[in-house]
Amino acid sequence: MRIWKGWTSIKNAAIYEDMLVREVFPAVQKKGVTGLEKVSISKKSVEDEVEFLLLLRFDCLESVKTFAGEDYEAAYIPENAKQVLLRYQDRATHYEFRKELIF
Numbered sequence: 528m529r530i531w532k533g534w535t536s537i538k539n540a541a542i543y544e545d546m547l548v549r550e551v552f553p554a555v556q557k558k559g560v561t562g563l564e565k566v567s568i569s570k571k572s573v574e575d576e577v578e579f580l581l582l583l584r585f586d587c588l589e590s591v592k593t594f595a596g597e598d599y600e601a602a603y604i605p606e607n608a609k610q611v612l613l614r615y616q617d618r619a620t621h622y623e624f625r626k627e628l629i630f
Contacts, residue, residue, distance in 0.1 A: 528582055528583070528585075528621065529582070529583040529585065529591060529594075529595075529619050529620075530580070530582055530583075530620045530621070530622070531583075531602060531615075531616055531620070532578060532579065532580055532581075532615070532616050533578075533581075533612045533614070533616065534573075534612065534613045535576065535577050535579065535611055536575070536576055536577070536613060539611040540570065542611050543577075544579070546608060547566075547579075548568070550605075561590060562585045562589070563583060563584075563585055563594060564584045564586055565583070565584040566581065566584075567582040568581055584624055591621065595619070599619075601618065601619075602615060602617050602619055
């Protein structure tokens with residue numbers, strides 16, 4: 528699991544979310560990145576901004592490196608996304624996915 532956070536203004540939140548769904552992750556797929564199994568996009572409003580939490584599930588660490596490069600903890604942020612983000616984490620956090628319980 529790759530976990531990353533970025534923040535936008537309230538005005539740019541819908542733009543950023545749409546960009547993730549229609550541009551960023553489709554472009555990742557077109558580049559031939561395999562092993563990306565699931566992307567979860569969550570958000571919460573905090574005062575005058577919106578915090579986005581992205582959870583990306585990959586099949587293995589090698590797939591993460593294909594996606595992000597050898598320095599796989601470095602954030603992957605396309606230039607057009609940087610234009611609508613107020614700030615963002617420079618590094619992503621990674622966890623070994625173990626189980627998902629669905630009730």
